[in-house]
Amino acid sequence: xxxxxxxxxxxxxxxxxxxxxxxxxxxxxxxxxxxxxxxxxxxxxxxxxxxxxxxxxxxxxxxxxxxxxxxxxxxxxxxxxxxxxxxxxxxxxxxxxxxxxxxxxxxxxxxxx
Amino acid sequence: xxxxxxxxxxxxxxxxxxxxxxxxxxxxxxxxxxxxxxxxxxxxxxxxxxxxxxxxxxxxxxxxxxxxxxxxxxxxxxxxxxxxxxxxxxxxxxxxxxxxxxxxxxxxxxxxxx
Numbered sequence: 001x002x003x004x005x006x007x008x009x010x011x012x013x014x015x016x017x018x019x020x021x022x023x024x025x026x027x028x029x030x031x032x033x034x035x036x037x038x039x040x041x042x043x044x045x046x047x048x049x050x051x052x053x054x055x056x057x058x059x060x061x062x063x064x065x066x067x068x069x070x071x072x073x074x075x076x077x078x079x080x081x082x083x084x085x086x087x088x089x090x091x092x093x094x095x096x097x098x099x100x101x102x103x104x105x106x107x108x109x110x111x112x113x
Numbered sequence: 114x115x116x117x118x119x120x121x122x123x124x125x126x127x128x129x130x131x132x133x134x135x136x137x138x139x140x141x142x143x144x145x146x147x148x149x150x151x152x153x154x155x156x157x158x159x160x161x162x163x164x165x166x167x168x169x170x171x172x173x174x175x176x177x178x179x180x181x182x183x184x185x186x187x188x189x190x191x192x193x194x195x196x197x198x199x200x201x202x203x204x205x206x207x208x209x210x211x212x213x214x215x216x217x218x219x220x221x222x223x224x225x226x227x
Contacts, residue, residue: 004156033215040220042220092157102159103154104157107155
């Protein structure tokens, strides 16, 4: 079974802090994704990565950055956390190629106070 | 660009009753279609997908969805729900050409009551 592991289930941070959310997958997938999930809005794509050191902006990249130094690990960085970044963050991975499905981690619920 | 609309944000239903979750999409290109389910305090899991072939697809736990190209819909149905089907359900689309990016609907929360 594919496993996507997010390092924290719950995080509480203060406004202005730098926040790192970590995601690791164990299936040698090329593609990795970060989403945020908000009630009524579904999942919105923040950033994704096709391969190591490759990254592309999703639909809502403002206020976020990412890092992919190793194939199995994809980090989401909030350079200066703000209260409007309080949300559920979901990581996913996917084998490259058309039609392949995404596998999701359990999510990190981030509260910025 | 593509978009997905789930017409119902919440659907209360009694146990053993049927349920239908509606999903409409818009896209200028051919698409793949997916339904994901999120149980409480968990990540998303694939429920079923349409890539090509038969327009009716089924999951192992009794759900089915039908791709209707003319109506650009991919509604999800189950003839008899269980308490354990209480979850949030997300419809998603990805363009065949792009293949990688998923666009999600806003989700439908299903509450199964005894």
